[in-house]
Amino acid sequence: MNKIFKGRDPILLLIVGAIFVIALFSLYSASHCPGSSAVKNFSMQQIVWFGLAAIISIMFIALGYEKWLDYSYVIFGLNLFLLVLVLLVGNTHLGAKRWLSLGLFSLQPSEFCKISFILVFARFLSDNSGRLDSFKTILLSLLLCMVPFLLILKQPDLGTALVFLPIFFVMIFVAGAKIKHLIILVLTGSAALPFMWSMLKVYQRKRLLVFLNPNIDPLGAGYTIIQSKIAVGSGGLFGKGWLSGTQNQLNFLPERHTDFIFSVIGEEWGFAGSVILLGLFLLLVKQLLYIANTTNDQSGKLLITGIITLIWFQVFVNIAMTIGLMPVVGLPLPLVSYGGSNLMTIMVLISLAISVNAKRKIF
Amino acid sequence: MFNQRIRIVSAAILASFLVLIGALFYFQVIRSAYYRSLSLRNSLRVIPVQASRGGIYDRTGKVFAKDEISFDLVIIPQEVSDIDITLKRLSEITGIKVKKLKKNYKRNYRLPFVPATIAGNLKAEEAFSIEERLTGVGGALICATPRRIYPNNEIASHVIGYIGKIAPTELKKLKAYGYSIKDLVGKSGVEKYYDGYLQGEDGGIQIEVDSRSREVSRLGFKEPRGGKNITLTIDLGLQRFMSMLFENKNGALIVMEAKTGKILGLVSSPEFDPNIFNIGTNRERAKILTDKDLPLLNRAIACSYPPGSTFKVIVSAAGIATGAVKKTTTFMCKGIFFLGKRGFKCWKRSGHGYQNIVDALAHSCNVFFYNLGKVLGAEELHRYALSFGLGAITGIDLPSEIKGVAPGPLWKRFVIKKPWYEGDTINYSIGQGYLLVTPIQMLRVITIVANEGYCPQPYIVEEIEGRRLSRKRDFTTRFRHGTFKLIKEGLFNVVNSPTGSGQRVKVKDLEISGKTGTSQPGTKGDSHAWFTGYMPSDDPKISFVVFIEHGGSGGVEAAKMTRLLATYLKENGFVDSDE
Numbered sequence: 001m002n003k004i005f006k007g008r009d010p011i012l013l014l015i016v017g018a019i020f021v022i023a024l025f026s027l028y029s030a031s032h033c034p035g036s037s038a039v040k041n042f043s044m045q046q047i048v049w050f051g052l053a054a055i056i057s058i059m060f061i062a063l064g065y066e067k068w069l070d071y072s073y074v075i076f077g078l079n080l081f082l083l084v085l086v087l088l089v090g091n092t093h094l095g096a097k098r099w100l101s102l103g104l105f106s107l108q109p110s111e112f113c114k115i116s117f118i119l120v121f122a123r124f125l126s127d128n129s130g131r132l133d134s135f136k137t138i139l140l141s142l143l144l145c146m147v148p149f150l151l152i153l154k155q156p157d158l159g160t161a162l163v164f165l166p167i168f169f170v171m172i173f174v175a176g177a178k179i180k181h182l183i184i185l186v187l188t189g190s191a192a193l194p195f196m197w198s199m200l201k202v203y204q205r206k207r208l209l210v211f212l213n214p215n216i217d218p219l220g221a222g223y224t225i226i227q228s229k230i231a232v233g234s235g236g237l238f239g240k241g242w243l244s245g246t247q248n249q250l251n252f253l254p255e256r257h258t259d260f261i262f263s264v265i266g267e268e269w270g271f272a273g274s275v276i277l278l279g280l281f282l283l284l285v286k287q288l289l290y291i292a293n294t295t296n297d298q299s300g301k302l303l304i305t306g307i308i309t310l311i312w313f314q315v316f317v318n319i320a321m322t323i324g325l326m327p328v329v330g331l332p333l334p335l336v337s338y339g340g341s342n343l344m345t346i347m348v349l350i351s352l353a354i355s356v357n358a359k360r361k362i363f
Numbered sequence: 364m365f366n367q368r369i370r371i372v373s374a375a376i377l378a379s380f381l382v383l384i385g386a387l388f389y390f391q392v393i394r395s396a397y398y399r400s401l402s403l404r405n406s407l408r409v410i411p412v413q414a415s416r417g418g419i420y421d422r423t424g425k426v427f428a429k430d431e432i433s434f435d436l437v438i439i440p441q442e443v444s445d446i447d448i449t450l451k452r453l454s455e456i457t458g459i460k461v462k463k464l465k466k467n468y469k470r471n472y473r474l475p476f477v478p479a480t481i482a483g484n485l486k487a488e489e490a491f492s493i494e495e496r497l498t499g500v501g502g503a504l505i506c507a508t509p510r511r512i513y514p515n516n517e518i519a520s521h522v523i524g525y526i527g528k529i530a531p532t533e534l535k536k537l538k539a540y541g542y543s544i545k546d547l548v549g550k551s552g553v554e555k556y557y558d559g560y561l562q563g564e565d566g567g568i569q570i571e572v573d574s575r576s577r578e579v580s581r582l583g584f585k586e587p588r589g590g591k592n593i594t595l596t597i598d599l600g601l602q603r604f605m606s607m608l609f610e611n612k613n614g615a616l617i618v619m620e621a622k623t624g625k626i627l628g629l630v631s632s633p634e635f636d637p638n639i640f641n642i643g644t645n646r647e648r649a650k651i652l653t654d655k656d657l658p659l660l661n662r663a664i665a666c667s668y669p670p671g672s673t674f675k676v677i678v679s680a681a682g683i684a685t686g687a688v689k690k691t692t693t694f695m696c697k698g699i700f701f702l703g704k705r706g707f708k709c710w711k712r713s714g715h716g717y718q719n720i721v722d723a724l725a726h727s728c729n730v731f732f733y734n735l736g737k738v739l740g741a742e743e744l745h746r747y748a749l750s751f752g753l754g755a756i757t758g759i760d761l762p763s764e765i766k767g768v769a770p771g772p773l774w775k776r777f778v779i780k781k782p783w784y785e786g787d788t789i790n791y792s793i794g795q796g797y798l799l800v801t802p803i804q805m806l807r808v809i810t811i812v813a814n815e816g817y818c819p820q821p822y823i824v825e826e827i828e829g830r831r832l833s834r835k836r837d838f839t840t841r842f843r844h845g846t847f848k849l850i851k852e853g854l855f856n857v858v859n860s861p862t863g864s865g866q867r868v869k870v871k872d873l874e875i876s877g878k879t880g881t882s883q884p885g886t887k888g889d890s891h892a893w894f895t896g897y898m899p900s901d902d903p904k905i906s907f908v909v910f911i912e913h914g915g916s917g918g919v920e921a922a923k924m925t926r927l928l929a930t931y932l933k934e935n936g937f938v939d940s941d942e
Contacts, residue, residue, distance in 0.1 A: 170372055173368060173372070174365065174369055174372060176365070176368070229390065229398070230398050230401045230402050231402065232387070232390055232391060233390040233391060233394055233397070233398025233399070233401075233402075234398040234399040234401065234402035235395070236391055236392070236395040236399060237391065237392055237395070266387070266391065267402075270391060271387055271391035271392055274384075274387050274391065275384060278380055278383060278384060278387075281380075282376075282377070282380055285373070285376055286373075289369065289373050292369055293366055293369065298365070301365060305369065308372070308376070309372075312376050312379070316379050316380075316383065319383055320383065320386075323386055323387065325386055
């Protein structure tokens with residue numbers, strides 16, 4: 001075991017631990033609501049998830065990322081099959097089909113598709129590294145990305161679907177695709193926007209319109225944005241203190257333990273707390289970048305690029321939507337938002353990065 | 364290449380984080396005082412502004428359903444410091460007992476900042492006088508909300524339907540489409556079928572108030588958007604008349620334009636008053652829901668019965684189309700028909716003597732059709748029942764239409780798990796046995812005869828906000844030219860021959876064709892009375908079906924009702940020629 005965690009890994013684990021501790025405090029505060037007694041304690045629940053995720057992560061590290069890359073096509077294929085299955089027989093929750101019920105627990109295949117896509121795409125790009133200057137390869141890789149993207153959009157889960165786009169672009173960019181080709185993709189993509197618009201559900205369109213002008217729906221989606229902005233803004237420099245956020249405690253904020261957990265942090269810990277959390281995420285990214293830079297294995301580099309992009313995109317979009325800079329698309333804050341599937345995904349991805357670091361040859 | 368591009372990515376990530384930190388600095392440091400003042404308790408208030416639901420009108424624009432403004436006294440929970448004192452004050456102002464106000468408050472409380480109604484449906488003058496005396500009572504105000512009214516009460520209640528609070532199971536399905544828990548949705552009739560059009564979009568005002576709850580500034584306003592108005596094909600006058608015909612009787616009556624499919628009137632009796640579901644008392648609602656006559660059931664489309672002799676029209680068409688009978692083919696009726704040792708009676712004990720198909724239809728001779736049914740066989744009867752649309756819904760734009768049962772040997776084997784006997788075929792040929800139809804299906808059957816082979820899609824809604832709806836295709840069934848000639852002759856004689864079974868229908872200066880039916884219900888009780896027909900006989904403009912549940916004889920009760928209906932239609936110009 002000692003050999004597995006070497007070099008700078010302890011720092012990586014320390015950062016993850018610190019972020020998770022912040023998460024526990026915020027989740028406790030979000031579920032703490034004076035007056036109403038029957039509230040779930042989200043932080044206890046989340047610790048259980050964390051334990052489960054840790055066990056699975058150790059399995060991933062022990063197997064080694066190369067094994068996962070070897071089987072990535074099979075895993076990806078299976079995952080796509082599950083996505084189709086979800087559309088056919090999945091449980092409908094809040095109007096969207098995202099969950100597969102497996103008796104004791106339910107599974108969210110779109111979450112795990114983030115992992116399997118990063119794996120398969122890293123493998124694909126390193127297998128085809130010599131042919132990346134041909135537009136045909138670019139189109140082939142686009143196909144690889146569009147299949148899960150459209151399946152997840154159909155559920156509908158706009159937030160999760162959107163994650164695939166930056167991962168695709170950053171990974172293919174780092175792999176060495178021609179800038180010209182990428183620009184063509186972006187331009188055709190924008191031409192296809194009206195088509196995408198027609199695929200969105202009514203409530204998703206509403207959210208996008210509300211982003212442009214929250215006042216068109218002050219009772220629904222716009223209400224959340226306005227309240228969340230007030231929560232974060234009223235936090236001030238040092239915040240109102242733990243368990244003292246009025247917006248939070250008075251039940252003004254819907255979904256505050258999941259997608260809007262940052263508004264709890266912003267209100268109770270202020271600008272100082274927000275910057276510390278952002279700093280921790282930046283350190284996390286920096287550690288991952290260090291591993292990517294020092295490893296010699298091309299697929300490992302690409303794998304970590306995908307992981308970094310995913311974490312960065314979720315952090316950025318989540319915080320930006322909390323303060324009204326981005327539309328509410330329903331993306332959780334990595335390691336902080338309540339929920340097992342998302343925590344599991346991030347932990348597994350970080351353990352894959354640790355595995356890359358462990359296998360790197362030091363000269 | 365690799366590491367160089369990773370460096371570009373990491374620079375971009377760093378930049379994006381700096382943007383976030385900058386934005387947070389703006390919100391949390393520069394604008395902090397502003398947001399802090401907004402976040403103070405009680406400073407934000409959301410006042411929902413309910414959208415009005417679209418109206419429903421008859422074909423000439425008379426009102427069937429519309430929203431009227433009603434005034435409610437509401438409390439905003441988070442602005443009240445001591446609820447008991449406030450309720451006591453309000454009780455003094457309104458003259459309503461504290462206990463009742465408290466009960467309403469508890470029932471309607473949702474969230475601290477959402478107004479809870481404590482006294483609903485106030486009269487306008489009452490509301491204004493209360494509002495004047497509300498100053499000094501923090502957290503209480505008068506809200507104006509639209510409320511559904513049905514000015515004609517029970518008239519056309521099965522067409523219009525009623526509305527009610529959304530049920531949790533429905534909400535699960537509809538949440539993605541923007542419905543919320545407090546919404547009123549259509550529960551039956553046009554209110555349900557066209558709910559998506561009638562439903563408006565609620566608006567709201569979000570205001571900032573000071574500690575004495577005075578408005579300081581307006582943060583957001585969304586105008587409510589009213590639902591769309593719907594114009595029906597129904598004629599209010601005719602509908603009212605049709606309701607009157609059913610006084611103290613249960614059953615259904617549908618009148619349709621034979622060539623267009625426009626439903627001019629549709630009654631299911633007993634009816635109910637849809638107003639009871641939004642402004643009635645619980646006791647009134649309970650009365651409707653527990654009534655053993657099931658007034659909420661739409662007997663015209665959601666209930667099936669044996670068609671009795673009205674089914675003979677289909678047997679005749681089958682006989683002519685397959686060549687089993689011609690005009691000259693006769694069967695002898697001695698008042699009884701033997702299948703082996705078992706006897707099947709004709710309604711006329713003394714028998715009709717020799718009957719051809721025209722006579723048999725006019726007299727509704729059972730023995731003729733027993734013979735014809737036996738010649739055709741169960742499979743043919745089943746095939747022609749299907750080709751006339753039995754066993755399938757008509758697709759009228761009303762919810763919960765059922766398809767009835769068009770049986771056949773295979774069906775019996777699967778559903779009843781018994782073989783088909785020849786006795787079943789004999790019963791089948793006079794519209795008894797396992798066969799079950801809805802009144803609207805029989806309307807389609809008779810319209811196919813009237814139009815000699817097709818029935819337009821029946822429909823209720825003419826226009827939505829001035830725009831016509833596109834219609835599905837007509838129901839057509841292919842027969843050789845001339846197939847219907849003998850049937851039409853028979854149906855003409857039903858009313859106009861001195862020996863016809865439906866002579867009581869006869870109206871001066873109007874030729875009517877049709878078929879009587881007296882069917883034995885599966886359960887105990889009197890037989891059901893049917894009359895299906897069309898008018899005028901030579902160029903049908905109107906087709907109709909009269910059905911009286913346990914109404915006795917089709918040739919008596921249903922025929923009498925048909926005569927009254929036909930007289931009304933003639934006097935009000937429904938059967939005038941277009942010129």
